[in-house]
Amino acid sequence: MRGEPGRRVVVTGLGVVSGIGIGAAEFLAGLRAGQSAAGPITAFDTEGFDHSMACEVKDFDPARWIRNLELRSLGRASQFSVAAARMAVADAGFQESALRDAPCLVSVGTTDGESGDLDHLVEVEVDLGPELMEPAVARRVPAGRLSAAIAQEFGLTRVEAVTLPTACAAGNYAVGYGFDAIRGGDVDVALCGGADALCRKTFTGFYRLGTIAPERCQPFDKDRKGILTGEGAGMLVLESLESALARGARIYAEVLGYGLNCDADHPVAPDQDSVARCMRLALDNARVKAEEVDFISAHGTGTRANDITEARAIRQVFGDAAPPRTVSIKSMIGHSMGAAGALASIACALALTEGFIPPTINHVETDPECGLDCVPNQAVDADLRIVQNNGLAFGGNNAVVIFGKRGADWS
Numbered sequence: 001m002r003g004e005p006g007r008r009v010v011v012t013g014l015g016v017v018s019g020i021g022i023g024a025a026e027f028l029a030g031l032r033a034g035q036s037a038a039g040p041i042t043a044f045d046t047e048g049f050d051h052s053m054a055c056e057v058k059d060f061d062p063a064r065w066i067r068n069l070e071l072r073s074l075g076r077a078s079q080f081s082v083a084a085a086r087m088a089v090a091d092a093g094f095q096e097s098a099l100r101d102a103p104c105l106v107s108v109g110t111t112d113g114e115s116g117d118l119d120h121l122v123e124v125e126v127d128l129g130p131e132l133m134e135p136a137v138a139r140r141v142p143a144g145r146l147s148a149a150i151a152q153e154f155g156l157t158r159v160e161a162v163t164l165p166t167a168c169a170a171g172n173y174a175v176g177y178g179f180d181a182i183r184g185g186d187v188d189v190a191l192c193g194g195a196d197a198l199c200r201k202t203f204t205g206f207y208r209l210g211t212i213a214p215e216r217c218q219p220f221d222k223d224r225k226g227i228l229t230g231e232g233a234g235m236l237v238l239e240s241l242e243s244a245l246a247r248g249a250r251i252y253a254e255v256l257g258y259g260l261n262c263d264a265d266h267p268v269a270p271d272q273d274s275v276a277r278c279m280r281l282a283l284d285n286a287r288v289k290a291e292e293v294d295f296i297s298a299h300g301t302g303t304r305a306n307d308i309t310e311a312r313a314i315r316q317v318f319g320d321a322a323p324p325r326t327v328s329i330k331s332m333i334g335h336s337m338g339a340a341g342a343l344a345s346i347a348c349a350l351a352l353t354e355g356f357i358p359p360t361i362n363h364v365e366t367d368p369e370c371g372l373d374c375v376p377n378q379a380v381d382a383d384l385r386i387v388q389n390n391g392l393a394f395g396g397n398n399a400v401v402i403f404g405k406r407g408a409d410w411s
Contacts, residue, residue, distance in 0.1 A: 300328025
């Protein structure tokens with residue numbers, strides 16, 4: 001449905017915890033260089049698995065970012081989300097005292113919440129019995145902690161804090177939620193994004209589905225073998241254009257619109273027509289024509305089913321002749337689940353600001369059934385105006401966000 005006119009919504013702050021960099025500057029450098037975060041899993045015991053590579057976050061020190069909450073009260077995913085939020089707020093130039101009493105939204109998407117802690121509690125129950133479960137760890141488990149902890153860290157007094165568990169599309173859901181809240185005048189500031197930490201449950205689930213790659217993620221390559229699980233967090237500060245201009249804030253991009261749908265057709269298999277409908281909903285909501293999109297940040301997991309289905313849906317919407325260049329940053333950072341859409345949104349904002357398209361690395365030969373220019377292995381300079389970010393999740397939950405470059409009509 002076409003969105004009603006309202007306040008224009010812009011991105012003024014970015015916070016990143018990822019396998020290729022912590023902070024927007026490191027993340028940008030990693031994207032430009034086509035870095036890979038792939039390596040042997042250290043988060044849990046992988047004995048019994050034939051292969052066990054993933055894209056973990058290295059050298060993350062939560063004490064550097066988390067100042068007001070006890071670190072032991074937060075699981076790894078919540079630590080990621082709070083740290084990324086603090087980075088984003090600082091990047092946006094907000095004084096915490098001013099933010100504290102402003103009407104705010106915190107929306108965080110996730111797949112697993114604190115499944116690493118759940119893994120631990122299950123192991124304790126099996127080995128030692130439920131009476132020996134650690135109360136501090138049990139208190140960390142609720143997924144709502146990912147957003148509530150941000151509100152508590154900043155002492156926000158006029159806040160709506162929501163956690164959206166819509167799996168691999170959740171980061172885009174969170175951005176769309178913030179877009180509506182700012183555009184409608186419900187809040188002054190929205191902290192939006194996603195977070196997840198590596199856990200045994202998710203890795204094992206994908207492994208049993210036969211979709212874990214043995215060494216590397218190769219989206220759209222004819223010899224791709226599946227995903228690598230990842231972790232991290234991405235948080236964006238959204239505010240109205242008027243507010244950003246009044247503050248003299250740096251503006252990375254404008255959120256032009258988004259689309260959501262849920263086909264509920266199959267638990268794990270994507271539906272081409274549904275994905276195409278979601279892209280059309282987003283373009284319509286953003287008042288953007290298909291031919292105006294300069295590149296697509298694809299969901300691009302590297303599985304046989306996803307890449308072919310998503311590529312066909314893209315051609316269904318944009319035409320077979322010359323669909324936009326389509327990349328997958330999961331080739332670099334793995335599939336970070338609920339953080340995936342948020343980190344890709346940040347990549348889109350940086351691409352618009354810096355004038356480049358990040359590469360799809362590990363690429364040898366494009367699958368002819370995909371038939372896309374996936375910007376193989378090396379970033380390319382590009383004068384970008386409009387970019388599209390796809391997020392597709394189990395259960396047919398799809399979310400697509402459209403971003404635009406800072407306009408010449410902005411003072």
